[in-house]
């Protein structure tokens with residue numbers, strides 16, 4: 049498979065799911081004029097149609113990029129996830145098709161941390177249920193099951209960018225912080241690693257999840273895990289909907305084993321704001337239900353729009369794959385007066401030699417070159433002295449195991 053070079057103004061950029069306008073602006077300011085936006089995720093058939101001739105795709109967490117969908121995307125050069133999670137994209141299938149995937153690993157983390165902190169305080173005071181009752185005209189003035197944060201133990205599962213920030217903020221409220229992570233992590237402030245996942249569940253007053261969606265985190269909070277929790281604990285999940293088994297959560301709420309919960313993510317989420325949200329959790333006043341908005345603040349979304357659009361622009365304009373989540377990372381600086389060709393191929397020995405044989409046979413002088421391989425794919429960026437002729441480009445495309453090649457300038 050290969051692609052022809054298309055002038056920048058004609059490259060089709062599709063930005064879905066209400067990606068912040070900062071992204072579209074950046075593309076347009078850089079001369080990308082064919083930018084199509086939608087404020088929701090699209091149904092399968094519409095998605096296929098719109099992506100059939102698209103070169104760049106921007107999504108958030110709803111759009112599923114499956115191997116089947118990729119069959120329809122012959123021109124797709126790169127994907128930007130305008131969020132942290134990339135579990136909605138089949139990373140192996142995109143890699144095999146020579147499509148780097150980028151994300152914004154930090155920009156919304158503070159927003160999630162602040163939301164979780166606020167929810168935790170409200171839940172410890174029993175506010176969600178009291179608030180719901182007051183809306184119905186009931187007056188529930190009582191201190192029963194109403195607690196300060198001070199002196200309570202917060203258990204953080206997944207001590208990464210979000211988990212660590214929550215730990216620091218919670219310590220400032222006077223909480224004891226412990227965490228569980230599969231990696232050995234530097235403990236910030238006075239936080240302590242728990243002896244095990246179960247030890248954390250058994251000894252925390254509040255448990256909050258900040259893990260990625262992986263096979264290991266699937267139903268990490270199942271009925272067995274719920275049975276380990278302290279009587280009257282509080283549970284929060286703003287990570288992924290597959291992490292907490294909803295039926296087990298419903299049971300724990302029904303038999304009052306836990307005092308309350310805050311859930312931002314669900315196994316199945318509506319595709320747009322027009323769709324009804326269906327969940328057995330809707331009947332519980334002591335559960336804060338939010339529509340996957342942990343990272344949805346103006347600040348975070350504007351920053352993410354710029355960060356991910358910049359990564360896509362760099363890939364388009366100079367071939368940089370730095371910080372791609374599924375691809376060899378190559379970031380060759382631009383060289384004045386030189387011309388750049390990118391070659392993506394299946395990772396097998398001897399391909400670089402074949403590329404260079406073609407340059408040599410055509411008396412093309414290489415001024416800089418970088419090869420990086422990662423798993424199944426190899427990526428070579430080459431700067432040459434003269435503009436590449438059609439003959440050279442065609443020969444590069446015909447090298448066996450080539451996935452795609454691009455002339456950048």
Ligand SMILES: NC(=O)C1=CN([C@@H]2O[C@H](COP(=O)(O)OP(=O)(O)OC[C@H]3O[C@@H](n4cnc5c(N)ncnc54)[C@H](O)[C@@H]3O)[C@@H](O)[C@H]2O)C=CC1
Nearest residue numbers: 132133206207208209210229230258259260286287342343
């Ligand atoms: N609700 C929302 O709007 C948002 C949700 N998220 C979700 O939050 C997740 C976490 O975000 P970050 O903290 O930025 O990610 P991160 O990658 O910085 O941290 C994740 C941590 O989880 C740990 N981990 C992985 N598997 C684990 C397991 N089985 N048990 C225990 N620890 C495990 C990792 O070692 C890492 O330290 C993201 O992957 C995303 O799914 C992120 C942003 C917004």
Ligand SMILES: O=C(O)CCC(=O)C(=O)O
Nearest residue numbers: 108109131132133343344
């Ligand atoms: O803002 C979004 O659409 C998704 C946020 C999220 O879950 C993430 O960043 O991983």
